[in-house]
Amino acid sequence: MSRLEVQQLVVSRGDRVVLEGLSFSVANGEVLHILGRNGAGKTSLLEVLCGLRRADSGRIDPQPESRQRHWIGHKNALNPTLSALENLHFWAALNGERLDDPRAALSAVGLQKAQQNRPSGQLSTGQKRRAALARLVAVPRPWWFLDEPLAGLDVQGLALFADLLGRHAAGGGAVLVTSHQPLPGTLPTLRHLDLSPAA
């Protein structure tokens, strides 16, 4: 999949239509920063693109396949009883992926060995976010769907994320990311999609 086309997408949450007739496209190598005030439908859009939610109507061509995309939502998908390392192993097994060096992936996002082995429930908010982002490093996939990935990250975490994003885009990967704050770093292929009603 080299290009994702979204046409006339309509998505509701309950009785409320959150996205009405949204169209855009993203190509490999691009970073699409999805903006919008609270309730504008940023999360709903990513959930629909990842298959977590159904659209009322519209076309997504092609629907990204499981093996081709990473989804990191608001929640980090870390069981608090298991360590960051065990959670990463579980995620890989769930997706039929082989991990060559899971510790290296966790180290790459700034988690020390002791933090890798500690129950995730005992990690700080930023460390949990880093543990979730380690999935991006551990298993290369071309399409990233990231919902508020900067939440809880400190300055070093933001720099690390900027590096991850830049290298992924430079390597031909595509990113759709929601964030209320500007994305860190310099991204030559950055585009914005504002979902606020006035936009």
Place this chain on the structure above:
Amino acid sequence: MSAAIAVFRRELRIALRRRAEWAQPLVFYGIVALLFPLGIAPESPALKVFAPAIVWVGALLAALLGVERLFRSDLDDGSLEQMLIAEVPLALLIAAKLAAQWLLTAAPLVLVSPLLGYGLGLDTGPVVILFWSLLLGTPTLVFTGGFAAALTVGAPRAGLMLPILVLPLMTPAVIFGGGAVRAAVAGLPPDAPLYFLGALLALSLTLLPMAAAGALRNAMG
């Protein structure tokens, strides 16, 4: 299949680190079964009559304990999202999760049931049937509880709703399970109720994970 095995192993690993949680049904079951004779009088012949009901109702109530949090923690920490979008069918992952739940909470009850049967005054024949009836029936209780937990996972007061929802669905297993032991106590063949338990088991194992998967998708989407 490796994904299902991963879910199964993960559940066991989590349970091993939260021993108090999964030991609770076994302790509860033991208390019910041991205190009941004291309420009637240990030597009373009525005990033998009530024994099948005591053991089976105890198993049902024990199965209800902890069912509410089956999918709740996965929903809260976001693991459920990852399961929903994995390549593997969600029903298979749910089946693995429920199988682990059975192994942790119901299998010990099945294993100690002969002791409880003898403690309640049953003879060897009915004790054997009690064991087989629980072995056939408890997976139905756990899978039914899992289905109800999936239905109520997004509901704010699931703790209240769940028992009301689940009791009618679990009742057939209790009727046939208790019926098999009663038949054995009366010297009648227990085959028919055991066959019904087997049929319920087959239905539960095949249909309920799919139904639970549908309920979870509905709750998430």
